[in-house]
Amino acid sequence: MSDIKINNITDRSGSSGPIFAGISTVSTDAFMVMPSGRTEFRGGRGRAVFSGGLTPSAVNIMDKIEIATTGNATDFGDASSVHNPNGGSAMSSSTRGVYNLGHTPSIVSTIDYVIISSDGGASDFGELTVAKKETNRLSNATRGLIFGGTITPETNVIEFITIATTGTANGFGNLLQAARGMGGVGNATRGLMASGYNGSSFINTIEFVTIATTGDSEDFGDLSAAKMNTAAVGSSTRAVFGGGYTSNPHINAMEYVEFATKGDVTDFGDLSTGGGDRGATSNNTRGIFGGQFSGSSPNRLNNIEYITIASTGNATDYGDLTSARSGAVAMGDAHGGLN
Secondary structure, X not given: OOEEEOOOOEOOOOOEXXXXXXXXXXXXXXXXXXXXXXXEEOOOOOEEEXXXXXXXXXXXXXXXXXXXXXOOOEEEEEEEEEEEOOOXXXXXXXXXXXXXXXXXXXXXXXXXXXXXXXXXXXXXXXXXXXXXXXXEXXXXXXXXXXXXXXXXXXXXXXXXXXXXXXXXXXXXXXXXXXXXXXXXXXXXXXXXXXXXXXXXXXXXXXXXXXXXXXXXXEEEEEEEXXXXXXXXXXXXXXXXXEOEEOOOOEOOEEEEEEOOOOOOOEEEEEOOOOEEOOEEEEOOOEEEEEEEEOOXXXXXXXXXXXXXXXXXXXXXXXXXXXXXXXXXXXXXXXXXXXX
């Protein structure tokens, strides 16, 4: 990251100066090269919203934080209903966060969305092709994938949506095996899916897809241990998988891969406590993990932690969610899939 000097920048109306009044330098992180090749100022972007989860009952709570700062979460609004989306990440563009509800406690096919920069409730987006729970999600700037989960038994189906367009999800392809409780993260090109439970054993496999196409996933490499309900964050180049659990113990390890290079993980550091069902998102620099099921009393925590994705090391305390819960889904308007 570096600073650039501002001489004369125009806004979309053609006016120059006022939007940057009193500012002579801006971090290059404040700008984003769009798929069209145009560079846009992204000033205030970098918010995360956490939705739903278990306290142990399902809730409709939505919290918000600014990823680049630290401190406690504040109220964002209310989800459309109580729901447990099984943690992990939502499907997010630079404006909109989209997620399936999971179970409410009934298993549903409902997909909702929020405008991340605007406090308020969630709105109806559409439906999955079939009701399921314990799925997870990933996205780039335009397309979101929903994969795995339980229909009874586990499913290997991958579905996709176009984030800007409401409607029903479409078939994308299949995972290498049917599984629930996976973790997922994407950059602009690739989506990675890792961990899970296939109905008889925990999984250490990492799979990948090319987000812009359709088709079945392929083998990428392996995690250091078989587990489920790991959470994942990423920059444009690196993916970090954190936490998860087997029957015993609950895991606090983080490990990483580079999106472009297939292979097994490398150790990154540790989260403060072992556990899974964390909400997870990022900007292109910092990864955020919020809430969790810890496996020891108290089972559900309100902690938020962060890492610097480009480095390695243990997670640092960020603050607290408004309530202790597991399974909240996190959405961010500046994650690595947008860069």
